[in-house]
Amino acid sequence: MTERFRRHLLLISAGLLAALVFWIDSIAEYNSAISILYLAVLVLVSAAGSGNVVVRAAQVCVVLTILAWAVVHLHQPSVASALRCLSACMAISVTAALLLSRKRLEATKQDLGSSRSEVELFANSVPFVLWRSNPRGEIEYLNESWTTVTGLDRWTVLEGQRYNEVVHPDDMAVLVETVTTAVANRTMTDLKVRVRQADGSYRWMQIYDRPALSPLTGQVERYGGLSDVHDEVVAKEELQQLRKELEASNERLEQRVNERTTELMRTERRYSGLFDVSNMTFAEMDFSAAEAILDQIKSRGVTDLRSYMTAHPEEFARALSAIQTTRVNDALARMMGYESVSELVASPTAQFAEDGPEVLLRQLEMYFYGVDHIDGRTVLAGKDGRRIPVYSTATRLPDGLHLSSYVNLSDQERIEEMRQAAQAELARANRVATVGAFSASIAHELNQPITSMLMDAQTGLRLVARGSPEIETLTRILQRVAKTAQRVAAIVQRTRDNIVAGRRAVKAIDIRRLASDTRDLLDQDLKRADVELEILCEEAVPMIKGDPVELQQVFVNLVNNATDAMRDQPDTRRITLAIAAEEVAVRVRVTDTGPGIPDEHIEKLFEPFFTTKATGIGMGLQICRSAVEAMGGQLTVTNLASGGACFSFDLPLALKEPA
Ligand code: ADP
Numbered sequence: 001m002t003e004r005f006r007r008h009l010l011l012i013s014a015g016l017l018a019a020l021v022f023w024i025d026s027i028a029e030y031n032s033a034i035s036i037l038y039l040a041v042l043v044l045v046s047a048a049g050s051g052n053v054v055v056r057a058a059q060v061c062v063v064l065t066i067l068a069w070a071v072v073h074l075h076q077p078s079v080a081s082a083l084r085c086l087s088a089c090m091a092i093s094v095t096a097a098l099l100l101s102r103k104r105l106e107a108t109k110q111d112l113g114s115s116r117s118e119v120e121l122f123a124n125s126v127p128f129v130l131w132r133s134n135p136r137g138e139i140e141y142l143n144e145s146w147t148t149v150t151g152l153d154r155w156t157v158l159e160g161q162r163y164n165e166v167v168h169p170d171d172m173a174v175l176v177e178t179v180t181t182a183v184a185n186r187t188m189t190d191l192k193v194r195v196r197q198a199d200g201s202y203r204w205m206q207i208y209d210r211p212a213l214s215p216l217t218g219q220v221e222r223y224g225g226l227s228d229v230h231d232e233v234v235a236k237e238e239l240q241q242l243r244k245e246l247e248a249s250n251e252r253l254e255q256r257v258n259e260r261t262t263e264l265m266r267t268e269r270r271y272s273g274l275f276d277v278s279n280m281t282f283a284e285m286d287f288s289a290a291e292a293i294l295d296q297i298k299s300r301g302v303t304d305l306r307s308y309m310t311a312h313p314e315e316f317a318r319a320l321s322a323i324q325t326t327r328v329n330d331a332l333a334r335m336m337g338y339e340s341v342s343e344l345v346a347s348p349t350a351q352f353a354e355d356g357p358e359v360l361l362r363q364l365e366m367y368f369y370g371v372d373h374i375d376g377r378t379v380l381a382g383k384d385g386r387r388i389p390v391y392s393t394a395t396r397l398p399d400g401l402h403l404s405s406y407v408n409l410s411d412q413e414r415i416e417e418m419r420q421a422a423q424a425e426l427a428r429a430n431r432v433a434t435v436g437a438f439s440a441s442i443a444h445e446l447n448q449p450i451t452s453m454l455m456d457a458q459t460g461l462r463l464v465a466r467g468s469p470e471i472e473t474l475t476r477i478l479q480r481v482a483k484t485a486q487r488v489a490a491i492v493q494r495t496r497d498n499i500v501a502g503r504r505a506v507k508a509i510d511i512r513r514l515a516s517d518t519r520d521l522l523d524q525d526l527k528r529a530d531v532e533l534e535i536l537c538e539e540a541v542p543m544i545k546g547d548p549v550e551l552q553q554v555f556v557n558l559v560n561n562a563t564d565a566m567r568d569q570p571d572t573r574r575i576t577l578a579i580a581a582e583e584v585a586v587r588v589r590v591t592d593t594g595p596g597i598p599d600e601h602i603e604k605l606f607e608p609f610f611t612t613k614a615t616g617i618g619m620g621l622q623i624c625r626s627a628v629e630a631m632g633g634q635l636t637v638t639n640l641a642s643g644g645a646c647f648s649f650d651l652p653l654a655l656k657e658p659a
Pocket residue numbers: 561562565592594595596597605610611612613615616617618619620621622645
């Protein structure tokens with residue numbers, strides 16, 4: 001039976017009952033008492049219809065009651081019957097009113113029920129845990145999300161008030177304290193704690209709980225909830241961590257930048273200090289504008305800058321005029337004869353050197369080919385046409401700047417002149433020494449022939465004094481004197497040949513003889529130094545070509561050096577002068593049993609003025625080397641494995657005279 005059908009049935013029954021009551025009431029004289037039955041009609045109508053229908057039904061019932069009274073009593077009305085009719089009408093009205101109010105009550109109840117389930121539905125459909133707690137903070141209601149989030153049954157939790165169990169132990173203290181304070185002061189709770197989830201993990205959740213006056217109970221209750229803010233908290237923590245790291249690295253960076261800046265400033269100060277007060281000459285030029293021109297040239301596919309500039313002089317002039325001297329120091333101005341730096345800067349850049357454009361072209365090439373450093377010789381054009389030969393270096397700095405420095409070679413050239421003078425003087429001194437040594441040897445050599453001549457002369461004189469001398473004997477004596485005199489003349493001639501200064505005579509030399517002559521020459525010195533000089537030479541060694549005076553000077557020098565080297569040596573002091581014939585030359589080796597040459601000296605040995613002796617002048621070996629070179633050989637030095645130095649050179653053979 002459907003609801004509608006039931007309602008129709010009830011309404012029809014009510015209608016029928018009303019009709020029956022009216023019929024009985026109007027035909028039978030029951031004094032309206034029967035009309036009380038209309039109440040049953042109203043009850044039926046109220047069970048089936050709305051409030052309005054009940055009101056209508058009540059009106060109809062009242063009309064029917066009055067109508068039935070009129071039918072029965074109007075011809076003979078009585079107060080009693082009218083009162084009964086009235087009380088019946090009132091009973092109907094009161095009943096209708098009661099039914100109506102019950103109906104309204106039911107409707108309200110229904111509304112209440114539906115709105116309650118609506119609230120419940122709403123509370124359970126939001127993705128937050130929601131609760132209501134009493135003024136003491138004890139939770140009395142939890143929505144279904146609680147179970148979804150924590151995995152715990154909400155009713156069990158509520159029963160035991162065990163909702164705090166899901167809070168992370170580390171957050172418990174702060175939670176209890178915050179909630180207690182908020183409840184006591186009736187203030188809001190706003191706090192983030194970690195809450196254990198259904199899967200056992202903890203997630204950060206925001207607790208929001210605030211007091212509110214309940215319209216139902218009239219008491220202050222608390223309404224609150226939990227929302228998942230885990231991702232936000234983690235992201236924030238990561239962000240903070242990142243920020244900390246960034247700050248730290250920023251700090252480090254700043255520190256580095258500061259340090260670097262200080263260092264740079266120090267370098268800059270040092271650089272400019274060096275620049276301004278240095279005795280070294282410096283010029284700083286700005287090539288940046290010229291480099292832009294070079295870039296254009298390069299972009300045209302030019303690979304040979306020099307040829308290009310030669311072919312395009314106007315372009316070259318343009319590049320040169322783009323170069324600017326930005327800074328020069330006092331030392332450079334002084335070197336070039338200017339009073340001040342400003343006087344120098346005023347003159348055009350390309351005119352600072354005799355071959356200024358060439359120097360600048362080389363500097364342009366540095367950029368063009370990516371070279372950082374060049375050097376070379378040039379002549380600076382100073383004030384009033386002053387010429388300053390210099391050794392110049394140019395270095396590329398950042399930002400198109402070039403730093404050049406010039407070393408004045410005027411002094412160096414003077415030194416070179418002095419060196420040459422010293423060498424000539426030394427050669428002369430050496431010859432004088434040789435003369436000295438020769439004098440001794442001449443005295444020695446001449447002593448014997450002169451003594452023999454003297455004796456011969458005395459014998460002749462004695463024979464003459466005795467009278468009638470034998471002509472034959474006298475002739476023999478005079479012949480011997482003449483021969484001895486010839487020998488003396490030869491000795492003198494040879495000596496003269498040897499010592500005449502400046503006469504370099506290349507001739508065939510009997511080197512074996514020269515060697516032994518030298519030993520004779522130095523005999524006294526060698527004895528004093530306790531040095532043994534051994535000459536190793538085959539008898540048939542071929543003649544060589546050279547200047548005998550110079551070659552002897554070489555021998556004397558090498559032997560003297562070896563003697564000096566062994567002077568403080570307790571054990572054997574031996575010099576060996578070995579002469580050996582080779583295919584086209586004779587090889588000479590002068591070795592000693594001294595300490596040899598330290599490795600660090602070996603390179604410098606032949607440099608002028610290199611000496612390790614307190615009284616040395618360091619020219620001997622240089623002169624030897626040039627003498628040997630002049631004769632077509634090469635003087636070199638090595639250390640012997642057995643210790644001691646070995647100086648050696650080859651001398652070319654003297655070609656046989658064509659027959
Ligand atoms: P000086 O004799 O005036 O020093 P030299 O040019 O002749 O000039 O020699 C240069 C240096 O070479 C000497 O001072 C010495 O140190 C070194 N030297 C030359 N010969 C020898 C040698 N035989 N053994 C060791 N050192 C030598």
